[in-house]
Amino acid sequence: MSDTTLDRPAGVPPASGRRRLWDALDERLGLKGLQYPIPAHANTLAYSLGGLSLLSFVLLVATGIFLTQYYNPDPAAAHASVRRIITGVTGGDFIRAFHYWASMAMIVLVGLHLLRVFVSASFKRPREGNWVIGVALAAITAGLFFTGSVLKWDQESLEALEHNIEVGKLLGRFGFWFSDTFGGIALLTRLYVVHISVLPALFTLAVVAHLLLVKRHGMAPSPFRRDTAKDSGPEPTRPFTRHLAELGALGLVLVGVLTLLAALLPPGHGPAPIEGIEVTKPPWPLLWVYPVEDWLGLSGILWATLAIFAALLLVPLVDRSPERHPRRRLAVMIGAGLVVVAIIGLIIFAAIQPVVSHIEM
Amino acid sequence: MIRRSRAQQLGLLGGLVGAFLAAAAVTAPALADEGEEAVPARTQVQTAVAILRTQPEQLELAADRINDATEADDKDGVDIDRVEQAKKTLEAGDMAKTELLLEQALGGCPGEPIANPTKIRATRPQQPCPTPAHELALGRVPLGGAAKPALVAIGAVLVVGGLVLTRSIR
Numbered sequence: 001m002s003d004t005t006l007d008r009p010a011g012v013p014p015a016s017g018r019r020r021l022w023d024a025l026d027e028r029l030g031l032k033g034l035q036y037p038i039p040a041h042a043n044t045l046a047y048s049l050g051g052l053s054l055l056s057f058v059l060l061v062a063t064g065i066f067l068t069q070y071y072n073p074d075p076a077a078a079h080a081s082v083r084r085i086i087t088g089v090t091g092g093d094f095i096r097a098f099h100y101w102a103s104m105a106m107i108v109l110v111g112l113h114l115l116r117v118f119v120s121a122s123f124k125r126p127r128e129g130n131w132v133i134g135v136a137l138a139a140i141t142a143g144l145f146f147t148g149s150v151l152k153w154d155q156e157s158l159e160a161l162e163h164n165i166e167v168g169k170l171l172g173r174f175g176f177w178f179s180d181t182f183g184g185i186a187l188l189t190r191l192y193v194v195h196i197s198v199l200p201a202l203f204t205l206a207v208v209a210h211l212l213l214v215k216r217h218g219m220a221p222s223p224f225r226r227d228t229a230k231d232s233g234p235e236p237t238r239p240f241t242r243h244l245a246e247l248g249a250l251g252l253v254l255v256g257v258l259t260l261l262a263a264l265l266p267p268g269h270g271p272a273p274i275e276g277i278e279v280t281k282p283p284w285p286l287l288w289v290y291p292v293e294d295w296l297g298l299s300g301i302l303w304a305t306l307a308i309f310a311a312l313l314l315v316p317l318v319d320r321s322p323e324r325h326p327r328r329r330l331a332v333m334i335g336a337g338l339v340v341v342a343i344i345g346l347i348i349f350a351a352i353q354p355v356v357s358h359i360e361m
Numbered sequence: 362m363i364r365r366s367r368a369q370q371l372g373l374l375g376g377l378v379g380a381f382l383a384a385a386a387v388t389a390p391a392l393a394d395e396g397e398e399a400v401p402a403r404t405q406v407q408t409a410v411a412i413l414r415t416q417p418e419q420l421e422l423a424a425d426r427i428n429d430a431t432e433a434d435d436k437d438g439v440d441i442d443r444v445e446q447a448k449k450t451l452e453a454g455d456m457a458k459t460e461l462l463l464e465q466a467l468g469g470c471p472g473e474p475i476a477n478p479t480k481i482r483a484t485r486p487q488q489p490c491p492t493p494a495h496e497l498a499l500g501r502v503p504l505g506g507a508a509k510p511a512l513v514a515i516g517a518v519l520v521v522g523g524l525v526l527t528r529s530i531r
Contacts, residue, residue, distance in 0.1 A: 043530075043531060094508075094512065155411060155414065155415055242530065245526075245530050246527055246530045246531065248526075249523050249524075249526035249527040249530055250523060250527055251523070252519050252520075252522055252523030252526065253519065253520050253523030253524055253527070254523075255519050255523075256515075256516045256517065256518070256519025256520035256521075256522075256523060257516070257520060258516075259512055259513075259515055259516030259519060260512075260513060260516035260517065260520070262512070263509055263512035263513050263516060264513065270414075270415065271411075271414035271415060272414070274407045274408075274410055274411045274414075275407070276404060276407060277404075277407060277408050277411045279411050279412065279415045279416065280415060
């Protein structure tokens with residue numbers, strides 16, 4: 001007879017195997033610590049966008065590890081190695097397609113998460129610091145997308161890299177890293193290192209800080225809770241483990257959608273690149289800077305990108321009122337709406353305009 | 362001072378516009394071609410290859426670039442005989458062979474990146490050309506057999522299962 005049975009009070013039924021396993025794991029790993037209460041409104045899709053972004057990142061790391069086994073970052077061999085992944089590696093076409101669609105999902109989810117935090121004013125005191133970390137995460141995501149789009153090393157990739165080199169020159173001595181001669185190693189190879197190690201490491205560190213601050217400050221209140229509900233007392237809570245369970249279920253939906261997209265719509269791979277000419281346009285998440293470059297020249301790319309991230313960083317300083325409902329923050333909502341509409345408009349405009357050569361041959 | 366009627370003024374204006382348009386029409390082709398000889402043949406051939414690879418419907422544009430390459434002042438680093446051959450194969454409608462000849466005219470391996478080695482990429486290794494990447498790509502193996510339906514089924518099950526779970530958890 002075990003000690004557990006001896007300790008059990010009379011009349012209490014023996015614990016099930018599942019319960020005993022949970023208790024054993026909790027004793028060693030402190031899992032019950034995750035059952036802390038969070039507001040009920042957190043169990044919605046809008047408040048799961050951040051978690052889904054993180055899941056996309058995990059999926060990208062997993063598929064990326066597979067791709068690194070076959071990818072060759074030497075500029076003379078990179079294009080052929082991608083073709084080999086597509087045509088000659090078992091499951092390579094599917095994994096590459098999954099990686100591509102997961103990156104698209106991450107861009108969209110991070111953008112929507114950012115918008116949700118902005119609209120619900122979740123960045124307001126005392127969460128300004130976490131907003132800044134979130135903007136840094138968005139910037140790292142953009143960096144991951146850009147470097148990833150260069151690695152496939154087709155004509156579009158080379159043209160993106162040539163723009164990158166030219167923008168690096170605009171940075172003067174601070175742009176030395178983007179020079180094609182720095183370090184004696186091809187820029188493509190160095191971008192590969194950044195894509196698979198530097199940026200993911202920075203992303204992981206920033207995410208840990210982001211999540212710790214969410215835990216520290218708690219989930220931000222929802223401005224959309226009806227006044228009648230507010231009058232009836234504090235918002236009901238749910239254990240965080242329930243939020244994790246819902247996130248897991250939504251994660252299954254995400255993985256399913258990505259599987260369908262990867263199987264049915266694998267991304268193309270352009271022709272081997274030719275240096276010194278410009279005959280393609282960037283992928284859609286970067287397309288909004290294309291017309292800006294038409295109007296302002298190469299420096300337009302740099303200034304437009306800096307302006308967007310500077311504006312995001314300034315949000316907590318500009319919108320400092322205690323009001324959280326969008327209707328009571330009309331000025332900032334209209335301003336942000338105009339920026340979003342302008343970006344979407346620029347993407348559509350760039351998609352229909354003919355290819356323009358920006359770099360001097 | 363002679364005062365012209367409104368009709369005369371309009372006629373004069375129309376005449377001037379007509380004369381300008383006529384002059385522009387006559388000189389435009391000459392202006393368009395002006396300075397093309399100054400572009401190095403290598404750049405013209407590189408552009409022609411890129412057009413063939415990325416915009417195969419723009420055959421005339423590629424033909425112009427090939428023609429300009431043969432007439433360029435600076436033919437350094439280009440095998441013009443092969444460019445001439447490429448011109449004929451393009452006229453015959455054989456785009457694949459045209460692209461191949463143009464790549465060889467630049468000293469490149471078929472399907473490989475074409476670059477000035479001193480810039481972004483390392484020097485091309487001095488060894489026989491490998492199997493052309495674009496030829497490998499022609500044999501792109503789509504998910505065949507049971508793989509594609511199986512993946513689609515797995516994806517659909519995950520989507521439906523996830524949605525059902527989400528609903529039950531709420």
